[in-house]
Amino acid sequence: MxxxxxxxxxxxxxxxxxxxxxxxxxxxxxxxxxxxxxxxxxxxxxxxxxxxxxxxxxxxxxxxxxxxxxxxxxxxxxxxxxxxxxxLSVNPCTAYRMLSDFETLGPGDSVIQNAANSGVGQAVIQIAGAMGIKTINVIRDRPDLQKLVDRLTALGADYVITEEMLRKPEMKELFKKVPKPRLALNCVGGKSATEMLRLLQHKGTMVTYGGMAKQPVTAPVSALIFKDVKLRGFWMTQWKKDQAHNKDRLTGMIQTLCDLIRKGQLSxxxxxxxxxxxxxxxxxxxxxxxxxxxxxxxx
Ligand SMILES: NC(=O)c1ccc[n+]([C@@H]2O[C@H](COP(=O)([O-])OP(=O)(O)OC[C@H]3O[C@@H](n4cnc5c(N)ncnc54)[C@H](OP(=O)(O)O)[C@@H]3O)[C@@H](O)[C@H]2O)c1
Structure with a gap:
């Protein structure tokens, strides 16, 4: 090794x-x-x-x-x-699959994610950037917040906000600049996931792939009834098992990610x-x- x-x-x-x-x-x-x-x-x-x-x-x-x-x-x-x-084999693959397999996204669409500074989050920012998709990145507040905001912005993050800002009316201003997300990527659970659900577009999808806050996901009734949002989960290990007879799909994904690395679009x-x-x-x-x-x- x-x-x-x-x-x-x-x-x-x-x-x-x-x-x-x-x-x-x-x-x-x-x-x-x-x-x-x-x-x-x-x-x-x-x-x-x-x-x-x-x-x-x-x-x-x-x-x-x-x-x-x-x-x-x-x-x-x-x-x-x-x-x-x-x-390479876990986090960028997870980011790539979640951006590709749940909603058909194209240039100009937006994605929201929490724990945006995680390994997966950093890969989401870069892969989405390469696909022309805008990212709204949620992180926890901290003493040196601006340093982290600058770092994620330098990586290609379009918007970086704290968990607290997610709940504020100012979010309306943000959605004058960028469309509401069709996809939310949830690594945290708890309140953070609930707030992301509130911001999804009609019939949008939230994919839960991590539970860092060790809190369950609570879905607002209004998001389910009036917006018909979808709640999904993703596990890379299961995806790889499911490709046991389709290894080309796995090698194809690794090649795509290696190409992004070569082009300087994925670090x-x-x-x-x-x-x-x-x-x-x-x-x-x-x-x-x-x-x-x-x-x-x-x-
Ligand atoms: N389902 C899958 O296939 C799959 C694949 C890859 C990873 N994952 C999961 O995704 C998660 C992230 O993995 P990673 O390797 O990217 O992690 P990582 O680089 O170690 O980052 C951990 C992240 O979790 C945040 N965090 C920790 N405790 C938190 C809390 N109580 N509330 C909110 N945020 C918290 C950290 O933010 P701070 O900087 O604020 O501490 C950081 O952004 C893990 O749960 C991992 O198991 C799942």
Missing amino acids: LAAPINPSDINMIQGTYALLSDLPAVGGNEGVGEVIEVGNHVTSLKPGDWVIPGDAGLGTWRTDAVFTEEKLMKLPGDIPLLCAAT APTCTEIPLKDYLIAIEASMKPFISAKQILVM
């Missing part, structure tokens, strides 16, 4: 609260990039020197060396930067690189609020 991030779902797996749990003893980590050192006689798709990412969750990427069957891995083109490669999330031996520091940092940096274990 060369590098592997610490994602919230990795922590949830260790806590035993995730939908996918490995048999114990197990190695943590679901995402990362490795270099092929040696291949068996019957291996045809990989050779020493190739860079590979997990084709599926549950491989255990927080380690220096591993032996995997070739079907478990996907080969990456040789020109993808290390941190992009290490963070790695803001990261802190930490040597594997300091994993405890990295894991602690990954669980702190307002850290705004993905912890990447570097082997």
